[in-house]
Amino acid sequence: MTERRDFEIAAKYDFVVGPARLYRADNDAHVIISDALASEYDKLRDSYAPKVVQDLSQRITPENVFAAINTLPNPELVREVILQDHFPDEEESATILGTPTATAFDSGRLVLPAALPLKQLPEALLLGWTRLMWLTYEVQTHFFKHAAFLEADQYCIDDSFEINEFENWALHMVRGILYASNHQFETFISKAPLRAVTLASALQRTLDDYQNHISNQIDERIDAVARITIAKAQEKLLDLVAGAVTDHETVQTAFKLLLLLGTESQLKSLKLTTIDLSNEPHNNLLLAKLANIPSIERLNLSQSMLSREGTEFLQELINLRMLDLSYTRIMSSSLEPLGDLTSLEELDLSGTLVNDSAMTTLPKIKSLKRLDVTDTDITSVKDLRGCMPDCVVDG
Secondary structure, three states: OOOOOOEEEEOOEOOEOOOEEEEEOOOOOEEEEEHHHHHHHHHHHOOOOHHHHHHHHOOOOHHHHHHHHOOOOOHHHOOEEEEEOOOOOOOOOOEEOOEEOOEEEOOOEEEEEOOOOHHHHHHHHHHHHHHHHHHHOHHHHHHHHHHHHHOOOOOOOOOOOOOOOHHHHHHHHHHHHHHOOHHHHHHHHHHOHHHHHHHHHHHHHHHHOOOOOOOHHHHHHHHHHHHHHHHHHHHHHHHHHHOOOOOHHHHHHHHHHHHHHOOHHHHHOOOOOEEEOOOOOOOHHHHHHHHHOOOOOEEEOOOOOOEOOOOHHHHHOOOOOEEEOOOOEOOHHHHHHHHHOOOOOEEEOOOOOOEHHHHHOHHHOOOOOEEEOOOOEOOOHHHHHHHOOOOEEEO
């Protein structure tokens, strides 16, 4: 008989009707179940009738939830699992392509129906865990959206599946990377290299944060994606960006991934003139790779991850005519590399931390015709206009 765990009683808990029991694991994760249901399980445990004992062995209990959590690639993402014993009539338990899954919340919380058959617990927890990974590693999983868009008509896993449900698709494919047969895995990485690479990146980040995982298969498959698939993904992206594709959205989306995955020589081969990376999570290191594309004339980095130390690459963009740095984390010192740009005509600094010290740098950009300093820390736009008589200054 399984040793019973200690628990605490809470008079009220989310998703639980009536008092709840809180069972705690060694890593401080919790499994929560209604006190009434747990009491019912206790009574069944105390029964020696074979049929009753067998019935209990097929039910989800805190003990087998903890055991299943420990099989996850990074169990530390899971902070609590709530076994919900009651669903309103209009609600159904969450599924992905018909497979039951835990509902996930960004606090590390998973909610499962207590009535779920025990045999479905491992997969439901895995799918719930992938949801937590999606919520936790937003930068990595963000790029999957672009991959799903570019591979929209390839390797559909279900004819009824809507492509815009990219999150569910991602979760389903993470399961495929982790637990598919070798043949299924090889088919996946061959037919959907962009999605394979972006999801493997998210998985790698997850494992980097949890060094105690014990599945060699996960490591081997992530390595296989890196060894086999990245080159194919690069080739595909390069063809979309530099080939005969004329659809603007496709070209721009492919470039966002190529900046992530491409080599220096691949980027140098591009002749792009317009790049839009607004609202994208590329960090300073990735943005610095833009220095390899001096043909850029219009660059939008609005609300990107660019920060004050990351602007050095801009001085290499000698053909730049329009630059949007609005609502980034740059400061006045970040503007120094712009002083050597002789073609820059439009500059948007609105919503940044630029202050009055920029009034010594901005007038050096002699080619400027329009400047926006709205919502910055510049206290006297009038003085700035006086320093730049040939430029229209908004602010």
